Amino acid sequence: xxxxxxxxxxxxxxxxxxxxxxxxxxxxxxxxxxxxxxxxxxxxxxxxxxxxxxxxxxxxxxxxxxxxxxxxxxxxxxxxxxxxxxxxxxxxxxxxxxxxxxxxxxxxxxxxxxxxxxxxxxxxxxxxxxxxxxxxxxxxxxxxxxxxxxxxxxxxxxxxxxxxxxxxxxxxxxxxxxxxxxxxxxxxxxxxxxxxxxxxxxxxxxxxxxxxxxxxxxxxxxxxxxxxxxxxxxxxxxxxxxxxxxxxxxxxxxxxxxxxxxxxxxxxxxxxxxxxxxxxxxxxxxxxxxxxxxxxxxxxxxxxxxxxxxxxxxxxxxxxxxxxxxxxxxxxxxxxxxxxxxxxxxxxxxxxxxxxxxxxxxxxxxxxxxxxxxxxxxxxxxxxxxxxxxxxxxxxxxxxxxxxxxxxxxxxxxxxxxxxxxxxxxxxxxxxx
Amino acid sequence: xxxxxxxxxxxxxxxxxxxxxxxxxxxxxxxxxxxxxxxxxxxxxxxxxxxxxxxxxxxxxxxxxxxxxxxxxxxxxxxxxxxxxxxxxxxxxxxxxxxxxxxxxxxxxxxxxxxxxxxxxxxxxxxxxxxxxxxxxxxxxxxxxxxxxxxxxxxxxxxxxxxxxxxxxxxxxxxxxxxxxxxxxxxxxxxxxxxxxxxxxxxxxxxxxxxxxxxxxxxxxxxxxxxxxxxxxxxxxxxxxxxxxxxxxxxxxxxxxxxxxxxxxxxxxxxxxxxxxxxxxxxxxxxxxxxxxxxxxxxxxxxxxxxxxxxxxxxxxxxxxxxxxxxxxxxxxxxxxxxxxxxxxxxxxxxxxxxxxxxxxxxxxxxxxxxxxxxxxxxxxxxxxxxxxxxxxxxxxxxxxxxxxxxxxxxxxxxxxxxxxxxxxxxxxxxxxxxxxxxxxxxxxxxxxxxxxxxxxxxxx
Numbered sequence: 012x013x014x015x016x017x018x019x020x021x022x023x024x025x026x027x028x029x030x031x032x033x034x035x036x037x038x039x040x041x042x043x044x045x046x047x048x049x050x051x052x053x054x055x056x057x058x059x060x061x062x063x064x065x066x067x068x069x070x071x072x073x074x075x076x077x078x079x080x081x082x083x084x085x086x087x088x089x090x091x092x093x094x095x096x097x098x099x100x101x102x103x104x105x106x107x108x109x110x111x112x113x114x115x116x117x118x119x120x121x122x123x124x125x126x127x128x129x130x131x132x133x134x135x136x137x138x139x140x141x142x143x144x145x146x147x148x149x150x151x152x153x154x155x156x157x158x159x160x161x162x163x164x165x166x167x168x169x170x171x172x173x174x175x176x177x178x179x180x181x182x183x184x185x186x187x188x189x190x191x192x193x194x195x196x197x198x199x200x201x202x203x204x205x206x207x208x209x210x211x212x213x214x215x216x217x218x219x220x221x222x223x224x225x226x227x228x229x230x231x232x233x234x235x236x237x238x239x240x241x242x243x244x245x246x247x248x249x250x251x252x253x254x255x256x257x258x259x260x261x262x263x264x265x266x267x268x269x270x271x272x273x274x275x276x277x278x279x280x281x282x283x284x285x286x287x288x289x290x291x292x293x294x295x296x297x298x299x300x301x302x303x304x305x306x307x308x309x310x311x312x313x314x315x316x317x318x319x320x321x322x323x324x325x326x327x328x329x330x331x332x333x334x335x336x337x338x339x340x341x342x343x344x345x346x347x348x349x350x351x352x353x354x355x356x357x358x359x360x361x362x363x364x365x366x367x368x369x370x371x372x373x374x375x376x377x378x379x380x381x382x383x384x385x386x387x388x389x390x391x392x393x394x395x396x397x398x399x400x401x402x403x404x405x406x407x408x409x410x411x412x413x414x415x416x417x418x419x420x421x422x423x424x425x426x427x428x429x430x431x432x433x434x435x436x437x438x439x440x441x442x443x444x
Numbered sequence: 445x446x447x448x449x450x451x452x453x454x455x456x457x458x459x460x461x462x463x464x465x466x467x468x469x470x471x472x473x474x475x476x477x478x479x480x481x482x483x484x485x486x487x488x489x490x491x492x493x494x495x496x497x498x499x500x501x502x503x504x505x506x507x508x509x510x511x512x513x514x515x516x517x518x519x520x521x522x523x524x525x526x527x528x529x530x531x532x533x534x535x536x537x538x539x540x541x542x543x544x545x546x547x548x549x550x551x552x553x554x555x556x557x558x559x560x561x562x563x564x565x566x567x568x569x570x571x572x573x574x575x576x577x578x579x580x581x582x583x584x585x586x587x588x589x590x591x592x593x594x595x596x597x598x599x600x601x602x603x604x605x606x607x608x609x610x611x612x613x614x615x616x617x618x619x620x621x622x623x624x625x626x627x628x629x630x631x632x633x634x635x636x637x638x639x640x641x642x643x644x645x646x647x648x649x650x651x652x653x654x655x656x657x658x659x660x661x662x663x664x665x666x667x668x669x670x671x672x673x674x675x676x677x678x679x680x681x682x683x684x685x686x687x688x689x690x691x692x693x694x695x696x697x698x699x700x701x702x703x704x705x706x707x708x709x710x711x712x713x714x715x716x717x718x719x720x721x722x723x724x725x726x727x728x729x730x731x732x733x734x735x736x737x738x739x740x741x742x743x744x745x746x747x748x749x750x751x752x753x754x755x756x757x758x759x760x761x762x763x764x765x766x767x768x769x770x771x772x773x774x775x776x777x778x779x780x781x782x783x784x785x786x787x788x789x790x791x792x793x794x795x796x797x798x799x800x801x802x803x804x805x806x807x808x809x810x811x812x813x814x815x816x817x818x819x820x821x822x823x824x825x826x827x828x829x830x831x832x833x834x835x836x837x838x839x840x841x842x843x844x845x846x847x848x849x850x851x852x853x854x855x856x857x858x859x860x861x862x863x864x865x866x867x868x869x870x871x872x873x874x875x876x877x878x879x880x881x882x883x884x885x886x887x888x889x890x891x892x893x894x895x896x897x898x899x900x901x902x903x904x905x
């Protein structure tokens with residue numbers, strides 16, 4: 012089985028941190044907590060101290076290491092490009108190995124590694140959700156009725172989908188014979204909670220005549236397990252996805268979840284040449300569509316009167332040049348909306364995977380900053396490119412008592428494709444082959 | 445290790461959650477950008493001058509060293525707790541108290557990030573010029589304590605030129621005011637100037653009144669490539685002699701160019717051996733004339749290529765060439781000694797030639813870049829500590845560079861301060877009578893030597 016690097020393998024990179032302090036200007040958590048142990052150079056110092064046996068893996072150190080959103084800002088802004096994100100994940104793997112996973116981490120890993128269990132749980136969850144959750148107004152999510160460990164009671168989460176996305180679609184959807192084969196990696200949230208995003212992806216791909224493959228054997232991208240410190244579980248998932256995604260020779264592999272994209276393209280490269288080759292092939296759906304000239308096609312649709320003001324939230328995992336502009340390009344090309352500026356559009360939503368479970372208070376503070384930006388903008392809809400951000404932003408908006416709806420860029424794309432020639436182009440002859 | 449009793453007193457003063465003796469915190473508040481590490485015994489994060497006063501009184505009574513600290517991003521060890529004791533973290537004092545548009549002043553607490561202050565004053569059309577490279581994360585308190593500079597200082601001067609007054613907690617815990625809010629003021633000694641650049645050894649700054657300027661209407665950025673470092677250096681001298689003071693006059697030598705050649709957006713021809721980045725600011729119509737005059741001065745001195753930014757974006761692109769030098773230095777050698785000497789502007793060509801000779805004689809690369817306009821050169825002696833003899837050679841290079849700097853009438857630090865890094869070389873620059881005078885001041889104000897001990901002066905007071 013594949014295996015990630017041990018923290019010991021990062022000694023050289025650790026030394027490349029010159030403690031200049033640049034990370035202090037960019038870490039969203041540090042801005043809230045103001046403790047040096049939270050910021051990248053602090054964590055690097057702690058990693059060094061741990062490896063030199065100057066400090067033990069005690070509760071405080073474990074808590075410090077958990078205070079990271081894995082947003083990658085410190086790495087991008089670091090003058091020496093020290094890979095603090097990888098170093099933190101390596102530290103968490105060591106913690107997982109030596110101290111065991113937290114109850115929540117164990118839960119996450121167990122469920123995400125077993126698709127049958129996930130399917131069962133989501134079915135049961137939906138069946139009994141009226142018992143456990145109550146609906147919050149405006150159809151913007153569910154709230155827990157009873158106190159529960161790890162999930163704060165006032166937190167809103169999306170409803171579970173009646174039917175998982177992958178269960179309600181065939182594995183292969185034929186397009187034009189001369190068009191490429193595109194493999195769609197759905198990720199867990201689109202599959203179980205927000206299948207309408209997946210529908211949007213299909214609508215866009217079909218309008219381009221693409222042949223679409225949605226491998227049944229694909230699983231979780233592995234990022235949640237990796238962030239929880241379960242190196243073994245994460246590697247296991249990566250191996251399974253490698254098999255599922257490369258079984259057919261697809262021309263492209265696309266994701267519609269920024270976190271899955273970061274998981275697949277970045278965090279499993281080191282597992283071997285096959286993993287690296289897979290990572291090179293994965294594209295974000297927005298980037299793919301723009302590459303295919305889809306934004307040009309959207310621009311040809313007849314413009315609508317009184318377009319709705321939409322703001323775009325930049326997911327942390329789609330901030331690289333190339334990835335960053337694509338969703339905006341698509342939004343700007345849509346006939347029914349008007350892309351408006353939003354303050355703090357590039358600030359982190361505060362989810363950070365398991366971060367928001369362990370540090371919901373900080374997560375909410377980061378959310379409050381977002382809410383301020385959304386409130387002060389004209390936006391009636393906040394579009395983004397990551398299901399995780401959607402969940403967190405909707406929670407934030409609900410907490411602030413505001414009315415904006417959050418959705419995925421592809422949902423807006425699909426809505427505008429409806430009843431147009433472009434949208435109908437291939438839908439009618441979509442069939443199982 | 446401090447007694448439990450002391451920790452309890454500190455907790456009573458600032459509140460339990462703002463005192464930590466946890467090992468993780470002691471590690472994380474042990475360093476600055478010099479990368480030397482000394483663990484403090486306790487980290488204390490006070491909220492105001494009153495709490496700081498109580499802490500210093502207690503520290504005096506109990507003989508505990510106190511190390512004031514902002515962002516911990518200094519280059520000379522100014523905030524490093526070399527003798528343990530209390531790391532006094534001042535980042536909770538982070539309010540901009542007021543921006544007075546009638547009098548063009550701002551009153552701030554020391555923990556305000558310099559870039560935040562600049563953003564706030566620029567929103568109302570005002571301008572705080574000092575721009576150290578660390579401005580996005582360093583604190584104004586740290587900038588004042590070290591008298592930070594930056595590229596714009598050629599025209600606008602350094603931090604000390606903008607501090608009108610401050611509130612200071614003395615080493616013995618009294619709260620005093622220095623200077624005031626007026627543009628003039630000569631009552632008593634100029635304690636403000638004494639405090640600026642005192643590296644946290646004479647008092648803890650708790651409030652700062654800063655002078656502001658109207659924000660310049662526009663700026664123009666130019667990047668000029670030369671076929672020799674001498675041509676670039678002479679251009680700098682000639683611009684100054686021509687009675688033009690640009691906003692910035694940054695230079696990079698051939699080794700620095702080599703570091704950025706691959707990554708730069710800009711095409712850097714092989715014949716380019718030095719670069720000047722020149723920026724002028726002010727009224728729009730004046731800029732064109734000033735820029736033309738500068739290019740005219742440079743023209744006969746071996747110009748290979750000139751780029752003039754037509755937009756903010758292009759200006760940013762030109763600056764990116766300069767900013768990418770520091771991070772890419774590791775391509776030359778893994779370890780660096782970073783000095784920031786400053787010579788009279790007319791002596792810049794001599795100094796550059798001398799450094800080149802020192803580098804050649806010792807056979808170790810020295811990369812030069814920096815603020816040529818005010819004679820402030822960032823000298824980066826690049827070595828590989830794992831190679832025998834490199835460390836010794838670096839030490840020789842530093843001494844020879846300092847000696848030449850002083851011979852030319854310069855100083856061994858333009859903006860980084862002395863701290864611990866440059867303390868051993870103090871006798872090269874200051875004669876013993878001057879050192880005695882300085883130490884007398886420190887001794888009088890801090891008889892027990894509890895405030896930032898071990899800095900500036902190596903031997904006991």
